[in-house]
Amino acid sequence: MRIPFTKMQGAGNDFVVLDETQQAYGLTPAQYRFLADRHFGVGADQILSVRPAPHPGVDFAYVIHNADGGEVENCGNGARCFVRFVHDRGLTARRQVRVQVHGGVMTLQLDDDGRVTVDMGPPVFDLPRIPFDPQGLTPRFVGAWEVWPLPLAWMGGMAEVPVSVLSMGNPHAVWRVDDVDAAPVADWGPLIERHANFPRRVNAGFLQVLDRRTARLRVFERGVGETLACGTGACAAVVAGIRHGWLDERVDVRLPGGTLTIAWAASQGLDAPVLMTGPAEPVFEGVIDVPDLP
Numbered sequence: 001m002r003i004p005f006t007k008m009q010g011a012g013n014d015f016v017v018l019d020e021t022q023q024a025y026g027l028t029p030a031q032y033r034f035l036a037d038r039h040f041g042v043g044a045d046q047i048l049s050v051r052p053a054p055h056p057g058v059d060f061a062y063v064i065h066n067a068d069g070g071e072v073e074n075c076g077n078g079a080r081c082f083v084r085f086v087h088d089r090g091l092t093a094r095r096q097v098r099v100q101v102h103g104g105v106m107t108l109q110l111d112d113d114g115r116v117t118v119d120m121g122p123p124v125f126d127l128p129r130i131p132f133d134p135q136g137l138t139p140r141f142v143g144a145w146e147v148w149p150l151p152l153a154w155m156g157g158m159a160e161v162p163v164s165v166l167s168m169g170n171p172h173a174v175w176r177v178d179d180v181d182a183a184p185v186a187d188w189g190p191l192i193e194r195h196a197n198f199p200r201r202v203n204a205g206f207l208q209v210l211d212r213r214t215a216r217l218r219v220f221e222r223g224v225g226e227t228l229a230c231g232t233g234a235c236a237a238v239v240a241g242i243r244h245g246w247l248d249e250r251v252d253v254r255l256p257g258g259t260l261t262i263a264w265a266a267s268q269g270l271d272a273p274v275l276m277t278g279p280a281e282p283v284f285e286g287v288i289d290v291p292d293l294p
């Protein structure tokens with residue numbers, strides 16, 4: 001099947017974007033994996049599908065597949081690229097669009113300077129909705145909020161990682177570390193991602209607080225591995241930092257691929273929406289023959 005696509009990136013988190021507003025390609029997980037493959041396909045962290053609005057309350061549907069072929073609930077950097085894509089292709093004349101994702105409805109605003117602000121909706125802390133199974137774990141409190149001591153089997157022994165858990169439509173575990181450059185992202189990221197207490201796996205964020213308005217972050221993403229940036233991960237890390245009293249309500253998050261600005265007015269209530277601002281750039285367009293893969 002010959003498919004046109006647009007390659008895009010948001011702070012180095014990269015995507016293959018497909019316009020399925022006129023026709024659905026009906027791709028299989030193996031075909032999504034092919035598109036994401038950096039040697040045999042186009043290469044991307046996620047595949048984003050633009051689809052028709054499923055109901056009058058939104059302008060489009062937004063479907064996301066990780067590089068491993070699995071469909072997921074949300075993608076923050078992808079949302080910024082989404083609105084840039086639909087505007088640049090003339091699928092809408094509006095600079096603000098609402099999209100339906102598994103994780104809910106988001107409002108995307110294409111700013112005059114080319115950056116994009118996304119209303120990501122409120123964070124979710126209800127453990128079963130993350131989902132996180134606390135079985136066998138006893139939390140301790142930092143500030144007014146739990147930290148869960150996650151046991152990791154490592155080098156024949158047991159390590160313990162203190163994580164804050166929440167959902168931004170997709171699951172996140174955030175660990176505050178002293179130095180992200182020295183953090184065991186490659187070794188412990190996969191162990192956290194697939195930990196038994198996360199029934200649908202989890203995105204693992206490694207947060208370093210520089211000051212109350214500046215943080216560094218590395219993310220080992222569920223279904224991908226370490227990426228240059230993770231939008232929902234930056235949101236989750238700032239929410240965790242604010243709840244634990246480490247951060248103010250507006251933070252610049254420095255990721256390896258770029259900086260995102262996250263704002264969460266927690267003083268107005270935990271159901272306040274999280275706002276994310278950052279770049280969204282097209283890289284190239286192309287056409288690719290996707291083999292029949294069951």
Ligand SMILES: N[C@H](CCC[C@H](N)C(=O)O)C(=O)O
Nearest residue numbers: 075076077170221222231232
């Ligand atoms: N790996 C994530 C999906 C993409 C999230 C990330 N690329 C973002 O910008 O939010 C998950 O499995 O939940």
